[in-house]
Amino acid sequence: MPPAALVGDVAEMLHLMERATERFRRTIEQLTDVSRLQQAHAQTDTQALLAAVVEEVRLDLLPLVQQTQAQLTVDVPATTSLPLSEKNLRSVVYNLLSNALKYRHPDRAPAVRLTYFRQDQHHVLRVQDNGLGFDVAEVKGKLFGMFQRLHTHVEGSGIGLYMVKKIVENSGGRIDVQSQPGEGTTFTVYFPVHPTA
Known part of the structure; x- marks a missing residue:
């Protein structure tokens, strides 16, 4: 095969390698976050303004919202604060x-x-x-596991829901899920109300 015929293959291989490297970099960053989560459990004095965090996440996701023609409805009181750091609340809202x-x-x-x-x-x-939804009984124990993914046709590391669960549990809360295949999913997160809140 003449060398000129290989040029296209080289460009494609370089592109694939760049994408793999970027996925690997993101995974390392997320694992670092997981490690920090396991070391820092209680930040009971910290409060984050929910509406402000949701708005920041909405702006970050705006390209995906526009690309998918999504309708995103937010019903959050302007003054509500939740008992965790802004970074952790942002991670929960962003992943969900x-x-x-x-x-x-x-x-x-x-x-x-x-x-x-x-x-x-x-x-x-x-x-x-x-x-897309899923069968909750079928994925029990897998949904919030590290590196677990239910739908493999979408890019991801399988760390997001693991981190969400860790953050929520570290704050003394819990997360529940309801889902129907083909119909949709509902995640409900419960954060404890501190006596001063």
């Missing part, structure tokens, strides 16, 4: 919203709703979508 957009159903535009409310002694954050 980006997953709702990435794992969209191919036959319809994403409709994603993020809501907040108080319930008993908890701040409740809910992210609901009309995406």
Whole structure:
């Protein structure tokens, strides 16, 4: 085969290598975050303004929202603060919203709703979508595992939901999920209300 015929293959190989390197770099960054999470458990004095964090995440995800023609509805009081660092709250909101957009159903535009409310002694954050969904019983134990991915056709490292669960549990909260294959998924996050909140 003449050398000229290999030029296209080389360019393609370089592109694939660059993409693999970028995925590897992101995975290393996320593993570093996981390591930090495991070392830093309690930051009970820290409060983050939920509406401001959600708006920052919305702006970050705007290209994906526009590309997918998603309808993103946010119902969050302007003054609500949650008992964790801004960085950790941002990670929770970003992972839940980006997953709702990435794992969209191919036959319809994403409709994603993020809501907040108080319930008993908890701040409740809910992210609901009309995406691909999954059988909760079938993936039990796998959903929040590190490097676990339910839909492999979408790029990702399988660390996002693991980190979300760790952050929530480190703050004394919990996360629940309801889903129906082909209909959508709802993640509900419960953060404890501190006596001063």
